[in-house]
Amino acid sequence: MTSSSTLTAHNLARLLQATAPHAAAEGIGLDQIDGIRVDSDGIHLHAIATDRYTVAVARARLQAAAGRPSEPFARTVHGHSLPTLRAWVDAHRGDAALNLTAEADHLVLAGPRGTLRIPAADSEDYFDWRKLVHTTLADRPADEPCTRWTSRLWERWQHAGREITTWHTGGTTPLLVLGADFIGLQAPHRTAPEQAQTTAEALDAWRASLGPDTGQRLDLANVVPDPSPREYPTATTVPQMSENLVRQTLAATAGLLDAPSEDAGAVAAYALSGVHAWTAYQLLKALRQADPDLAAATVADITDQLEDGAIGEWAWEAAIDEGHDPQQWADARAKPTTVASS
Template sequence: MASTSTLTAHDLARLIRTTAPHAAADGLGLDVIDGIRFDSDGTHLHAVASDRHTMAVARARLATPGEPFARTVHGPDLAALRAWVDAHHDQAALTLATEAGRLVFDGPRGTLRIPVTDGEKFPDWRLLLHTALADVPAGTPCTRWTSTLWERWQHANSEVSTWHAGGEQPLIVLGTDVIGLQAPHRLRTPALDRADTPADALDTWKTSLGAATVQRLDLADAVPAPRRSTGTAGSTVAEMTEELLRQTLNATSRQFSAPSDDPGAGIAYTLSGVHAWAAYRFLNALVKADPDLAADTVGDLAEQLDDGALGEWAWEAAVEAGHDPQQWADERAQARADKPGTRDKEASGLPQATATTPE
């Protein structure tokens, strides 16, 4: 086992609490970032999390330095780690160490061994921060914000535009039928109210970020977006609109090229096109009536389809709507058992129809 590092339970809990909201959700195809990366340089323990849209890095100075390491604790194991840390008194001394395929946490409440993948890749967070800070003119003063006020904008719209003149000027926020301002935070202690710059930030974090580099890496490019299967809906209104229109055109054009001896194929293409067009019309109407509700609905739908239990969702929805899905299943089974025209086809020697899935 590698040499151990030591820090308090309070510090480890703070690292997890600060970064966990930025980790990618489990099941979205972003396995490399669906957790927290614990990265020790021997002096500080860093916790890093990103979901491709945001990234947060928190650090705590180690009470007992140890050998550098970097391991990622993923979603399900992260919950277990969080519960274990919370069970300790704030000032309890916790030790961290690595062993083959494990990240080992030890404290007064016992030892927790979490499975990890040795050598697992993770976005280069140091290069990401260097790139972002380098894009800001070196002498640009910072503006301080009260972060607890940011949540007040969560119902303004799912997407908003902002402008900021800098310094002590307010942030201008613009959404659909929403416009507003947020004032910057002013420190009460004049001696501490200094103009921090990107150079100051780099100096403060120089032991963690290392030397500057000419290489560049942008957050959106750090982790490739997951490829969706053909059965997965878009996660935004724009993506869903495109897919529904594409499906409508594909289905309605292919109904004319369906096998002439298989009327079921043509019907399947027609129904697919009709349903895609109907979904597009409903979505378009919802966007005009309530853009936020449309965006939330599309996001929920994408998660349901990713879940892979569409039949279960539909069954429960049918019951809640007062229908009897079991009766529908029985009627479908009976129709297959006594399918019209089957005997005539058998007698004439025509090939039997096979199921066709529209593209």
């Protein structure tokens, strides 16, 4: 028995493309779910990705390999290796047969254009996606009619608001979409009576992948522990960020007045904090007056970057984009200060 699976390049590319948008970002302290999980049960190859808020599972049926029975395996290809994997797969014709073999810390792919040996973790602490799906379906009546949607219409709601509320009563009723100053409807995809399905019928094709329901339950919110709590205030709207910046300015001003005059480091830190907070507040105020939509989008982008947890990396790349040399700045900070003796 070998831990290997064979499928076409087209199918593997499809699995990666379908799940990549749901993968957790690197650098946020969630290494367990960083990247894409490749899970073979000997019948299908599954690709799984999650960012704790969404979960995506795509699958492709494996090609039969006479004389080479396959045993199940699962490996996680982390985010930094995905571009290499996707480029290697895309270099093949769609009908090319690719063989995946699991090693202890690597995934080996062999195809007409050579072999790729890519780091891939066993990740025994990866969440049980099958149990999670069963949890979601546990209280859903098996004979409940399914509603079909046209996914290409979903992107039309992206400007309805950063956070929206939805309501759907099932069947052929429209989906109600509510934003702060927005309301909309989306009609279900029309289905001929003979094509109508119940929940059980729609999921029947997935039973081989999901396996039996063990009765154990798993909450999506608890799939992985939260990252370390941030020590700075966050804001998701322009008013919230404006308030945070004004409060920070006042706090820094008060700290500057209370700091011991002989503590030059503390005085400088309070002064710099207050200056930067006030500058940011004035710039945000001007942006909100000039273009409220752009201000809201900018705050949303900043929030995403702060939640990503790697603002140092963002700042490093920004410095390079602006034509600066951040390494030179780092070297200057590292140089010891020389104090002349009298």
